[in-house]
Amino acid sequence: DAKTTQPNSMESNEEEPVHLPCNHSTISGTDYIHWYRQLPSQGPEYVIHGLTSNVNNRMASLAIAEDRKSSTLILHRATLRDAAVYYCILRDRENRDDKIIFGKGTRLHILP
Amino acid sequence: GAVVSQHPSWVICKSGTSVKIECRSLDFQATTMFWYRQFPKQSLMLMATSNEGSKATYEQGVEKDKFLINHASLTLSTLTVTSAHPEDSSFYICSATISGRLSYNEQFFGPGTRLTVL
Numbered sequence: 001d002a003k004t005t006q007p008n009s010m011e012s013n014e015e016e017p018v019h020l021p022c023n024h025s026t027i028s029g030t031d032y033i034h035w036y037r038q039l040p041s042q043g044p045e046y047v048i049h050g051l052t053s054n055v056n057n058r059m060a061s062l063a064i065a066e067d068r069k070s071s072t073l074i075l076h077r078a079t080l081r082d083a084a085v086y087y088c089i090l091r092d093r094e095n096r097d098d099k100i101i102f103g104k105g106t107r108l109h110i111l112p
Numbered sequence: 113g114a115v116v117s118q119h120p121s122w123v124i125c126k127s128g129t130s131v132k133i134e135c136r137s138l139d140f141q142a143t144t145m146f147w148y149r150q151f152p153k154q155s156l157m158l159m160a161t162s163n164e165g166s167k168a169t170y171e172q173g174v175e176k177d178k179f180l181i182n183h184a185s186l187t188l189s190t191l192t193v194t195s196a197h198p199e200d201s202s203f204y205i206c207s208a209t210i211s212g213r214l215s216y217n218e219q220f221f222g223p224g225t226r227l228t229v230l
Contacts, residue, residue: 043205043221100219102156
């Protein structure tokens with residue numbers, strides 16, 4: 001599986017934007033970039049995904065580098081409820097039954 | 113979105129007993145279900161992949177005789193931790209996929225079951 005690299009932890013102030021980076025230099029042409037997050041004592045939840053173009057949804061935005069070797073998850077206005085571990089994961093669109101292998105993710109701390 | 117439930121949400125048991133954890137897809141049929149384990153401050157570790165009506169596929173290092181998985185229907189998978197010991201204490205999470213609807217298989221996660229073995 002193509003691997004991703006994320007910082008272990010990040011801090012941000014409440015109500016400010018947060019940019020969570022992810023490097024995936026060995027990404028293949030058929031890999032989608034997915035982001036999940038895990039709030040304390042809960043199962044992971046889907047945040048956003050993309051292939052080549054930048055994506056926006058109600059939770060976040062995903063900025064994908066032109067060469068696709070890195071991406072950034074953007075939380076436009078962080079709240080205390082956004083404190084979680086964020087996982088950047090590559091999923092092969094041609095392998096419909098592929099399992100998700102979680103890396104260590106980035107633990108995001110939000111300061112009030 | 114699709115909902116996955118787990119039961120129980122937490123369980124405390126004595127060493128040597130067996131514990132069954134249920135994972136249900138509430139409003140969709142799941143072709144495939146996955147079981148993960150997570151120790152404190154660590155990431156999720158995939159234990160096994162389960163398809164309805166067939167034997168589960170276990171990840172390397174996971175004992176299939178200790179962690180019995182039964183995927184009896186398209187909405188229910190169970191994980192039984194047999195002869196549990198304190199080192200089996202962990203947060204167990206299941207997930208389920210809906211195939212065919214999108215260009216990739218969305219995976220929906222349950223809320224997790226916290227197992228404590230005394």
